[in-house]
Amino acid sequence: MPGRAAPLEAIPEVFGHIHSTESFSTVDGPGVRFLVFTQGCAMRCSFCSNPDTWSAHGGELVSSKDLANQIRRVLPYLKSSHGGLTCSGGEPLLQPQFTAALFREARAMGLTTTLDTTGQGTKHKNWDVVLPHTDGALFCIKSLDPEKYQGMTGLKQIGALRFAHELTERGIPFWARYVLIPGHTDSDRDIGMLAEWAARMPTLSGVELLPYHVYGKNKWEAMGLQYPLEGVQTPGAAAVRAVVSRLERAGLTVLCDAAAPAGLSAAHTGAHC
Numbered sequence: 694m695p696g697r698a699a700p701l702e703a704i705p706e707v708f709g710h711i712h713s714t715e716s717f718s719t720v721d722g723p724g725v726r727f728l729v730f731t732q733g734c735a736m737r738c739s740f741c742s743n744p745d746t747w748s749a750h751g752g753e754l755v756s757s758k759d760l761a762n763q764i765r766r767v768l769p770y771l772k773s774s775h776g777g778l779t780c781s782g783g784e785p786l787l788q789p790q791f792t793a794a795l796f797r798e799a800r801a802m803g804l805t806t807t808l809d810t811t812g813q814g815t816k817h818k819n820w821d822v823v824l825p826h827t828d829g830a831l832f833c834i835k836s837l838d839p840e841k842y843q844g845m846t847g848l849k850q851i852g853a854l855r856f857a858h859e860l861t862e863r864g865i866p867f868w869a870r871y872v873l874i875p876g877h878t879d880s881d882r883d884i885g886m887l888a889e890w891a892a893r894m895p896t897l898s899g900v901e902l903l904p905y906h907v908y909g910k911n912k913w914e915a916m917g918l919q920y921p922l923e924g925v926q927t928p929g930a931a932a933v934r935a936v937v938s939r940l941e942r943a944g945l946t947v948l949c950d951a952a953a954p955a956g957l958s959a960a961h962t963g964a965h966c
């Protein structure tokens with residue numbers, strides 16, 4: 694929470710690899726947010742918009758103190774909107790000390806902290822380092838079907854579910870992000886499983902439904918990789934609205950720009966989902 698700040702001198706300087714930053718996001722947590730996209734991800738999602746974040750050794754090596762100074766320059770509008778810092782990726786939980794240092798800097802400035810994650814690093818309980826400094830999370834749950842999850846991401850689903858459980862145990866509010874991919878995550882069974890799981894998450898604020906888009910395809914091609922979802926189209930507005938209605942009927946709060954999926958912000962093309 695803002696105000697639970699440690700003195701600045703108590704926060705260590707930690708170096709981390711980042712892909713990029715954005716100083717004005719309105720769709721990745723409350724208020725206006727400074728976004729840090731960390732470098733490195735162990736997943737290989739078939740719909741990934743940013744395969745250039747996969748390599749843990751790429752990106753730019755930066756100091757948490759230098760990033761904190763960048764945040765300070767835009768502090769007035771972050772504060773006036775009750776916004777803060779969001780760490781996305783790549784996967785911020787794969788650089789836990791760096792992410793925690795950034796979150797501590799943000800809290801010391803009176804900002805809120807949001808973790809945009811898929812819950813990686815569960816095996817090593819990286820959450821123990823980061824979650825004590827986390828006010829809220831955006832958690833991308835790729836699929837509730839364990840086989841589909843592994844097929845879409847290359848990783849087992851169990852770690853992600855454990856992470857979601859950890860969020861609830863610690864009382865951390867979170868939004869579940871879900872990518873609606875025609876023929877992959879949009880069947881009656883898929884949506885039913887999502888609704889059922891969401892209903893069992895006591896700190897879940899709601900579901901953010903993200904219609905699949907093809908904006909990342911050119912990056913795969915530029916990296917010499919075959920795009921796995923060749924031929925899959927963005928879902929139509931009516932199909933998206935039908936899923937929104939179904940989730941709402943199940944009692945869930947749903948965020949979705951159903952009428953104009955192509956108008957989603959650049960941030961939504963660059964983060965996990």
Ligand code: SF4
Pocket residue numbers: 734735736737738740741742743744746782783784811964965966
């Ligand atoms: S969508 Fe996110 S979690 Fe999946 S491979 Fe890309 S960066 Fe990693």
